[in-house]
Amino acid sequence: KTTLTKLLNGLLRPASGTVRMAGLDTREVPTSAIAAHCATLFQNPDYQLCKDTVLDEVTVSLRHSAGAGDPAAGAEEVLRRIQLWRFRRLSPYMLSQGQQRRLGVAALLAYDCQVLVCDEPTYAQDRGRTAAIMDALQREVVERGLTLILSTHDRALAQDYADILYELKEGSLYEVA
Numbered sequence: 634k635t636t637l638t639k640l641l642n643g644l645l646r647p648a649s650g651t652v653r654m655a656g657l658d659t660r661e662v663p664t665s666a667i668a669a670h671c672a673t674l675f676q677n678p679d680y681q682l683c684k685d686t687v688l689d690e691v692t693v694s695l696r697h698s699a700g701a702g703d704p705a706a707g708a709e710e711v712l713r714r715i716q717l718w719r720f721r722r723l724s725p726y727m728l729s730q731g732q733q734r735r736l737g738v739a740a741l742l743a744y745d746c747q748v749l750v751c752d753e754p755t756y757a758q759d760r761g762r763t764a765a766i767m768d769a770l771q772r773e774v775v776e777r778g779l780t781l782i783l784s785t786h787d788r789a790l791a792q793d794y795a796d797i798l799y800e801l802k803e804g805s806l807y808e809v810a
Contacts, residue, residue, distance in 0.1 A: 634784040634801055635676055638752045641782060643667035655747050672744040676752040678725075678733035681740070687712065687728070688721040690736055694743035707743060714769050715739040716762065731757035738766050742773055748780045749773070755790060767794050 639645040640652045643664040652659045655670035672694075675681050684690040691711050695704035712718040715735045720728060725736055738754055749770065755763040771794060774781050785791055791798055798809040 635752055637801065637806070638673065638675075638750055638782075638784060641750050642671050642673045670746055671748040671750055672741045672746045674737050674741045674749070674751040674754050676756070678730065678737045681737055682725040682733065685724060686721065687717055687723055687725055687736055690725055691739050691743050694740045711739045711743050714765075715742070716765060729757075731762070734758065735762065735766065738769065742769055746779070748782065750782045752784050753786075754783065755785065755787065763790070770794075 636645060640647055640659065641654055643654065643659040643662070643666075646660050654667050657667055657670070659667060673681075682690060684693055688705075688708055691708040692704045695707045695711075709718060709721075712721055715738055717728075717732060717735055717739060720732065725733060728736060734754065734757055738751075741749055741751070751770070754770065755766050758766060767790070770781055770783075773779055783791065783795065799806050800809050801807075
């Protein structure tokens with residue numbers, strides 16, 4: 634599933650066939666062109682943490698968003714929604730793995746794009762935080778008209794939130810009826 638996520642965001646190129654993201658053939662355009670339309674939450678939060686503070690991690694996404702308004706105010710709103718505001722001055726590396734996962738989701742929510750690709754967004758979360766993450770993602774989908782592609786091992790979670798379910802078996806993708 635992580636390979637599929639990387640194929641969708643252009644970090645891997647398909648050996649055969651075509652993968653399209655936001656109408657772009659991922660073999661023919663640079664990854665930066667895909668990133669203009671697609672935000673990715675990696676399975677390992679360490680792959681995307683790049684700023685000195687939790688607040689800066691979210692603010693950088695807002696600074697790249699068209700018409701985002703005041704990045705500081707937007708970052709506060711996103712961090713409060715994902716329950717990380719009190720950690721805003723800490724280094725992302727001082728957070729627990731579950732908190733880092735939520736920080737990655739917060740940065741994703743702040744990014745101006747058309748598609749959100751999330752690899753295990755609720756990993757290391759309790760039931761309440763899982764619901765908060767999924768509700769925040771679902772809210773963005775509805776309010777901004779986004780597409781959410783979510784990979785998870787949690788079938789119940791997928792059934793609760795997905796419009797269309799696919800199962801990856803032995804390298805092939807099957808729609809679940």
